[in-house]
Amino acid sequence: MSVEFRDVVKRYGTATAVAGVSFIVEAGTLVTLLGPSGCGKTTTLRMIAGLVLPSEGRILIAGRDVTNLSATQRDVSMVFQSYALFPHMSVLENVCYGLRRSGQRKAEAADRAREGLKQVGLAGFEERQPSELSGGQQQRVAVARALVLKPSVLLFDEPLSNLDARLRRQMREEIRELQQRLGLTVVYVTHDQQEAMAVSDRIIVMNAGRIEQQGGPRDLYERPATPFLARFMGESNPARGSIRRLAPDKVSVRLGEAEIEIADTATADGEATVAVRPEAITVEPAPGPAGTLPGKIAKASYLGTHMEYSINTAAGTLFATCPRVERPLAAGAAVAVSLAPRGVIIVRQ
Structure with missing residues (x-):
């Protein structure tokens, strides 16, 4: 399902976090919101999720206007930076949680949760506690918990920032492979340029609440449109x-x-x-x-x-x-x- 922003603005008092942003995420693609801290990328992601409502503009998902709908009224799931796993629940119970809250019977929820764990390579881990898992395994549980809800759009908020360099590389490859295999529509937030280039069909670079430039990874790296982008997308020597x-x-x-x-x-x-x-x-x-x-x-x-x-x-x-x-x-x-x-x-x- 596609996501569309039309001249979206978000203000907090007199401060403008997002200033007139417009873009389209085509169905079945992975688009990354990239930029430095404070650029508005996480606020933009939270507006897609319905966790934050815009001050102006319109947000459409699959052509439906969801601008003023709450998070529970939108067919989206988010994987948070902190993973947000319940420490007192088993892996299976964590993955079942959203399904049970939506009213599914226990047995049916458990079956779907096992299938979700299989999709992320964690079959056989159902009875473990989150504390018994590595950081990468906890990340996969968080992804499985989001996937089993079968959302129209899957959102990732800095999902790899808590992992070491080798595990970040492995996990970004797994996220990309999963997205392509299942044909998911994904919006992904990161401040890491290499991570963005590795996983994305398209990158939207944000700066001071606005879109600096958007395009494919190669276009942005080899043809930056502004001095900011030339500095931000990899190392460069200004002259x-x-x-x-x-x-x-x-x-x-x-x-x-x-x-x-x-x-x-x-x-x-x-x-x-x-x-x-x-x-x-x-x-x-x-x-x-x-x-x-x-x-x-x-x-x-x-x-x-x-x-x-x-x-x-x-x-x-x-x-x-x-x-x-x-x-x-x-x-x-x-x-x-x-x-x-x-x-x-x-x-x-």
């Missing part, structure tokens, strides 16, 4: 570059002595703000060939799979990542910086 058109679909971007050709159809000749991704920077010992930017290593950090460098150049201090860890460059080394076209982005103002 002022000189733009010169070479063809209708190609321009030259010059940063100091470094020059690179990239695809572009809209930017006029002259100065422009440029974002350079760390992975687009190649660092070699000086002297480099023509078209490279001289620099000096200010900091060098070994991170196991790659090196991280801070490089002082005439175009500013650049942050770069390098997969070659066998021959690291030391702080103070003179280097030549070159750029790859795919990670050089002209940012619209």
Whole structure:
């Protein structure tokens, strides 16, 4: 079932948490609301759930206006950040809880709960207590409890923030696989850019209560529309570059002595703000060939799979990542910086 916001506003007194937001979540897709703390993403999710009512605008689910309906009148389920499991109930009882509250008979609720636990890989865990489960297993119980209600829309509020890095990666893969296998409509909230890119069909980036940009993960990462988005969607180095058109679909971007050709159809000749991704920077010992930017290593950090460098150049201090860890460059080394076209982005103002 689809979800649609039409010019939705939420105010708390004189403060505006969500300011005129409009978007559509197509049926059977996973859309992530992404942004920093205080951007309005959780308030937006809670308005879908009916836990918060909008001050203005309309909310539709499956084409039905639910703007002023309570949470119990909407066909949605939410998986909370804290999981909200009852510690005195078994796993099966936790998953049955919503079904029993809705009036289902005990035996029928238990059958559906067992099926829900099977869907999330927890068959055989029915009699355990939440305290006997790992964080990832508790998360699966919370997902099963939401799934058995067969909601039109499933909502996730920062579901992985309490897990360690390896378990977060595993759980986001499981959530995505489950969503695709069951054809669920999911709205997912996170502040983690990598998590959003890994699970989403589409991402809505919010900033200060408004939508900054929305689109597919690749579009947002490779074609950010604003300086905020270029900074927020992964690491980037802001710089002022000189733009010169070479063809209708190609321009030259010059940063100091470094020059690179990239695809572009809209930017006029002259100065422009440029974002350079760390992975687009190649660092070699000086002297480099023509078209490279001289620099000096200010900091060098070994991170196991790659090196991280801070490089002082005439175009500013650049942050770069390098997969070659066998021959690291030391702080103070003179280097030549070159750029790859795919990670050089002209940012619209």
